[in-house]
Amino acid sequence: MTADEEASAPGQTTSARGDEDARGETSLTSATISGGAWRTVSVFGGAVMQFAVTIVLARILTPTDFGTFGLVMIVVGLASMPAFLGLSSALVQRRSILAVHVRTAWTLSLITGVIACAFIALTAPLLSRLVGDPSTTYVFMAISPAFLLSGIRTCSVALLRRDLRFRELTIVDVASYSIGYAVVGIAAALLGWGLWSLVAASLCEAAIGTVLSYAYERHSLRLGLSAKAFRQLFGFGGPVSASGVANYVALNADNFIIGRVLGPAALGLYARAYNLMNLPLIYFAGIMGSVLLPAFSRIQDDRERMKRSYLVSVYLIFLFSAPTMMFVLIAAPDIIIGIYGHRWTGAIRPLQVLALFGALRATYHVGGILAQGAGRPWSEFARQLMYAGLVAVGALVGTKWGITGVAWAVGIAIIAMYIATAQLSRTVTGFGWGDFMSAHRSGAAAGGAVLLVLSGCRWLLLQTALPALPALVALVAAFGVTTLAAIATLPKRWGPEGHEYVLTVACGKLPKPVREIAKRIVLARDA
Numbered sequence: 407m408t409a410d411e412e413a414s415a416p417g418q419t420t421s422a423r424g425d426e427d428a429r430g431e432t433s434l435t436s437a438t439i440s441g442g443a444w445r446t447v448s449v450f451g452g453a454v455m456q457f458a459v460t461i462v463l464a465r466i467l468t469p470t471d472f473g474t475f476g477l478v479m480i481v482v483g484l485a486s487m488p489a490f491l492g493l494s495s496a497l498v499q500r501r502s503i504l505a506v507h508v509r510t511a512w513t514l515s516l517i518t519g520v521i522a523c524a525f526i527a528l529t530a531p532l533l534s535r536l537v538g539d540p541s542t543t544y545v546f547m548a549i550s551p552a553f554l555l556s557g558i559r560t561c562s563v564a565l566l567r568r569d570l571r572f573r574e575l576t577i578v579d580v581a582s583y584s585i586g587y588a589v590v591g592i593a594a595a596l597l598g599w600g601l602w603s604l605v606a607a608s609l610c611e612a613a614i615g616t617v618l619s620y621a622y623e624r625h626s627l628r629l630g631l632s633a634k635a636f637r638q639l640f641g642f643g644g645p646v647s648a649s650g651v652a653n654y655v656a657l658n659a660d661n662f663i664i665g666r667v668l669g670p671a672a673l674g675l676y677a678r679a680y681n682l683m684n685l686p687l688i689y690f691a692g693i694m695g696s697v698l699l700p701a702f703s704r705i706q707d708d709r710e711r712m713k714r715s716y717l718v719s720v721y722l723i724f725l726f727s728a729p730t731m732m733f734v735l736i737a738a739p740d741i742i743i744g745i746y747g748h749r750w751t752g753a754i755r756p757l758q759v760l761a762l763f764g765a766l767r768a769t770y771h772v773g774g775i776l777a778q779g780a781g782r783p784w785s786e787f788a789r790q791l792m793y794a795g796l797v798a799v800g801a802l803v804g805t806k807w808g809i810t811g812v813a814w815a816v817g818i819a820i821i822a823m824y825i826a827t828a829q830l831s832r833t834v835t836g837f838g839w840g841d842f843m844s845a846h847r848s849g850a851a852a853g854g855a856v857l858l859v860l861s862g863c864r865w866l867l868l869q870t871a872l873p874a875l876p877a878l879v880a881l882v883a884a885f886g887v888t889t890l891a892a893i894a895t896l897p898k899r900w901g902p903e904g905h906e907y908v909l910t911v912a913c914g915k916l917p918k919p920v921r922e923i924a925k926r927i928v929l930a931r932d933a
Contacts, residue, residue, distance in 0.1 A: 455580070457685065459587045464746045466595040467603070469674025475604040476677050477537040477665040478545050480658045482526050482553070484651070496639040497564035508625050510635040512561045519557015526550040538666055548605050552612040562619040574622040578615055586611025652790035653774075656819070659794060660801035660812050667805045676809040678750055679757035682741065683734060683764050712776065713835035717902035719772045721845040724765060728846075728853030729892070731764040733885040736860040737878060744874030756813035763817035765849065766824040773827030776834055785830050793823040841902065848900045852892040859888045 464472075497503060497511055526533070530546035566575050591607030599606065661680075665673040734741070738757045742750050777786040800815025807814075828842060863884045867877045 455583060455588060459583075459592065460681075461745050462592055463587075463595055463603075464678070464750065466592075467600060468671075469678070469750070470670045471601045471604065471674070472677060473665060473670030473672070473674035474537075474539060474542065474601055475545075476661060476673055477539070477670065478533075478542055478549065479608075480662050480665075481533050481537055482546060482549055484654060484658070497561065498568045500638070503568075504635075505626070506630075506632045506635045507639060508561055508565070509628060509630045510632050511564070511639060512625060512627070513629045513631050514636070515557040515560035516629070517557075519554045519560075522557070523550045523554040526553065539670075545601065545605060548602075549608060552609055555612040555616040559616040559619040561625050562623040565623045565625065566619070571622070578618040578622065581618060582611045582615035585614050652787060652794045656790060656794035656797045656823075659798040660804075660816050663798070663801045663805060664809060664812055667802075668809065672752075672809055675750065675752040676756055676812065678742075678746065679753040679809070679813070680760060682753070682757055683731070683760040684767075709835060713837050714902065716772060716776050716831055716835050717837060717841055717845045720769055720842070721848065721902050723768050723772060724846045724849030725852060725893070726849075727765040727768040728849035729856040729885070729889045731761045732853045732856040733860060733881070734758075734764070735761040736857065736864055737881045737885075740864075740874045740878040740881060744878045752809070755810045759810060759813035759817060763820040765853065767820045769846075770820070770824045770827040773831040776831050782830075782834065785833075786827075789823065789826040789830060792826060793819055796822055844900065845902050848893075848896045851896060851900075852889060855892040856885060856888050860884055 497507065500507070527547050527550040530543045530550075531540075533546050534540050534543040563575070563578075566572075586609075587607040590610045591603050594603030594606045597603075661673055661677060664676050735758050738754050738761065742754045742757065746753075774786045774790070796819035797816055800819055801812045804811035804813070804815035831837070832839070832842070860881060863881060864877070867880060872880070
C-alpha cells in the first residue's frame with residue numbers, strides 16, 4: 407500500500423475514528439441529536455418551502471403538467487439508479503476510510519454519472535414511448551445532465567454525512583431548492599413555460615446543490631481505481647444499490663401504472679395526494695435516516711445499544727407521525743380545496759386512504775436504516791423486493807377502482823412491509839415484541855386524541871359553513887393544542903429506555919423561546 411493510500415480521507419482519520427468511539431454512548435447520542443437538530447432545520451425548512459412553492463405552482467400549472475413530469479422523472483430515476491452503486495452509503499457506513507476509498511468512489515461516481523447522462527439522452531425516444539407520450543423526448547434529453555451532477559456531488563455529500571456536518575447540508579438543501587424552484591421554477595411558470603418550468607427548476611436545483619456540496623467538502627479530484635477499495639465499497643454499496651432500486655420501484659410503481667393506465671391527469675391528482683401524505687413523514691424520516699445511519703454504523707458491534715437506539719427511534723417517529731396522519735385524514739378536504747383549489751378535489755379521497763397507513767410507512771424506514779448500519783443490506787433488499795412486487799401488482803388491480811383503489815392497494819403493501827422490517831429489526835437487535843409494541847403506545851394515544859378532537863371540531867365547522875381555508879386554519883390550531891396536551895399528559899413509563907434523555911437533549915437544541923416550552927412539556931409528564 408502506498409503512502410497516499412495510507413493517508414486518511416478528508417475530515418476522517420482512523421485514529422480520530424477510534425477516539426470518537428471512545429467518547430461513549432452519551433457523546434454519540436449528543437452528537438447525533440446535534441446533527442439531527444441541524445437536519446431538522448433543513449428538512450422542515452425545506453418542507454415549508456416546498457409546500458409553499460407547490461401551492462404556487464399548482465395554482466399556475468395543471469395536474470397534467472405535474473403528471474407528465476412525474477412520469478418522466480420516474481423513468482429516468484429508475485434508469486439511472488443502478489449507476490451509483492450505493493457508494494454514498496458505503497462511505498458513510500465504513501468504520502474507517504482512506505484516501506484511496508474516496509478516490510475510488512469519486513472516480514466510479516463520475517464515470518457512472520457520465521454513463522447515466524448519456525444513456526438517458528441517447529435513449530430519449532424509446533423512453534418517451536415507454537411513458538406513452540412521444541412529445542416528452544426532448545424533456546428526457548433536457549433532464550439528463552441532472553444525473554451527471556448527481557455523480558459529481560456523491561462523494562462530497564457522503565463525507566458531509568459521515569462527519570455529521572448537517573449544518574452545511576442544511577445550507578446546501580435550502581439554498582438549492584430555494585433558487586431552483588422558488589425562483590427559477592415559479593418565474594418560468596409565470597412566463598407560461600408549463601411543463602418546462604419544472605424541468606428548469608430541477609436542473610437548477612441539481613447544479614447549485616453540486617457546487618455548494620463540493621465547496622463545503624473538497625476532496626481530491628484525482629482519478630484512480632483500486633480493486634481492493636472497490637471490493638470493500640461495493641461489498642456494502644452493491645446490495646444497498648439493489649435495495650435502493652427495489653425501493654424506488656415500490657415507491658413509483660403505483661405512479662407509473664396510474665400514468666399509463668389512467669392518464670397523466672389522474673397521476674397528477676394521485677401524486678398530489680401521496681406527496682401531501684408523505685411530505686411531513688419523508689422529511690421526518692429524512693432527519694432520522696441522515697443521522698441514524700452513521701450512528702448505527704458506529705455502534706454496530708454493540709447489540710444492546712442498537713436495540714435501545716432503535717426502540718427510541720420508533721417511539722419518536724410514531725409519536726410524531728400518528729397524530730400528524732390523523733390530522734391529514736380529518737382535514738383532507740380543507741387542505742385540498744383551501745390550498746390547491748377545486749380542480750384538485752379528486753385528490754381528497756386517496757389522500758384520506760393513504761393517511762390511514764402513513765404512520766406505519768414512516769416507522770418501517772427505521773428497520774432499513776438499522777439493517778444498513780448493521781451491515782446487512784441484503785436482508786433489507788429482500789424485503790424491498792417483496793414490497794415492490796406488492797405495490798406493482800396491487801396498483802395494477804387497484805386501477806379498476808381508480809386512484810382510490812390504488813391507494814388502498816398501497817396501504818396493504820405498507821402493512822406487509824411494516825411487519826417484515828419489524829421482524830428484520832428484531833433479528834438484528836433481539837428486542838421483544840412487547841417492547842416493540844410499547845414503543846408505539848404513546849403515538850397511538852396521541853393519534854387517537856387528535857382523531858377524536860378534530861372529528862368534533864370539523865363537524866362544528868361544517869355547521870357554520872366556514873370556507874375551506876379558514877376551516878383549515880382552525881383545524882391546524884386544534885391539532886397543535888391537542889397534540890401538545892396529549893404529549894404533556896402521556897406517562898413517561900410508556901416510552902422505551904433512554905427516550906427521556908433524548909427528548910431532553912433535543913429540546914436543548916431548539917431556539918430559546920421554544921426550548922423552555924418544550925422542556926416544560928417533556929419534564930411535566932407523569933412518571
